[in-house]
Amino acid sequence: MATDKTSKKPSFEQALEELETMVETMESGQLPLEELISSYERGASLVSHCESVLNNARKRLELITLKPKEEPKPSSNNSTTHEPATGSNDKNDDEIRLF
Numbered sequence: 001m002a003t004d005k006t007s008k009k010p011s012f013e014q015a016l017e018e019l020e021t022m023v024e025t026m027e028s029g030q031l032p033l034e035e036l037i038s039s040y041e042r043g044a045s046l047v048s049h050c051e052s053v054l055n056n057a058r059k060r061l062e063l064i065t066l067k068p069k070e071e072p073k074p075s076s077n078n079s080t081t082h083e084p085a086t087g088s089n090d091k092n093d094d095e096i097r098l099f
Contacts, residue, residue, distance in 0.1 A: 012053045015046045022046075 010018065022039050025031060031039065 009049060010046075012050060015050050015053075019043055019046050019050075 022043050026036060026039055026043075
């Protein structure tokens with residue numbers, strides 16, 4: 001039965017749910033030592049799986065967030081050169097009025 005769970009990789013959410021249930025059972029103090037050790041091994045495997053899924057998700061998000069930053073820079077630099085001039089003129093006007 002445990003081999004079925006270990007051979008098939010659960011989704012992140014399924015792994016977390018299984019971990020939470022396992023922790024509750026382990027903390028109850030009702031498991032015999034061998035089952036406790038087996039549960040601990042399974043939990044370690046689930047934690048490793050969750051970390052792997054999170055790392056992959058983090059890498060994917062970094063790629064997504066890096067693409068927009070790289071693409072707009074050249075076009076925003078061209079428009080930024082013109083736009084801040086008007087914005088800075090407004091600021092300069094404010095500064096001039098202060099003096």
